[in-house]
């Protein structure tokens with residue numbers, strides 16, 4: 017499977033490392049980044065035989081697009097995938113919150129927009145439970161105070177976490193409000209919303225905890241199926257302290273599954289053509 021990579025930062029590098037091991041039947045054939053210098057660094061570091069090019073050229077060379085850039089890139093990437101009738105993986109899931117119509121447009125174009133579980137566990141159970149309906153879904157994110165630094169909500173509400181001695185709930189609201197207040201939390205809240213009852217109904221609590229050493233996401237959901245509770249304690253990515261390693265691993269696992277399915281489909285087409 018030929019991958020067009022959009023976004024050549026931390027997750028892009030982790031994907032290159034996974035592909036280098038040779039156990040995923042896929043290769044990167046084109047690189048796009050708003051900062052071409054970063055794409056060139058990736059190309060050289062991993063000795064990729066892939067041009068650094070714009071999104072349109074990238075999509076024209078690829079069987080599958082992997083977006084790991086930013087929420088701003090999502091609409092363009094999905095639209096390029098639609099134009100070229102190829103599937104895509106969107107890591108910046110929060111970018112779909114601003115463009116929910118893309119789901120319907122992608123369905124009409126008969127392409128698949130793959131959403132990763134990212135830095136969160138339990139989305140399989142949430143999706144299954146939705147078949148019979150969910151009453152409540154709550155995400156509680158617990159982070160060290162420095163992990164929340166710079167969030168617009170803290171500045172707007174004059175919340176100072178510099179000398180915090182004990183855990184403090186700094187935000188309670190729905191997922192839509194949470195992503196505006198704490199943009200760093202956007203992908204986890206968006207993934208949970210899309211898997212379950214949507215951004216307006218999904219509740220989010222954010223706790224600053226001076227004793228926390230990892231970013232912890234707890235999901236509690238109740239519905240006709242019963243109750244589920246998952247806790248994910250995320251270590252940072254080895255290359256980027258701001259990003260959870262599980263998010264990169266989730267990108268690699270999705271690409272692996274997509275590549276295996278692509279390969280099986282290609283073999284079926286070849287067998288059918290040769291009458292085998």
Ligand SMILES: NC(=O)c1ccc[n+]([C@@H]2O[C@H](COP(=O)([O-])OP(=O)(O)OC[C@H]3O[C@@H](n4cnc5c(N)ncnc54)[C@H](O)[C@@H]3O)[C@@H](O)[C@H]2O)c1
Nearest residue numbers: 023024025026027049050084085086089108134135203263
């Ligand atoms: N789904 C999840 O759970 C999850 C978890 C972590 C990160 N993410 C998201 O994945 C994305 C990538 O994360 P990362 O850690 O690799 O980030 P990063 O900052 O290390 O790399 C992003 C790269 O994309 C490039 N870029 C930014 N905007 C772009 C655009 N509009 N078009 C093309 N290139 C652009 C940057 O120059 C950079 O090279 C981010 O949006 C991040 O929020 C999702």
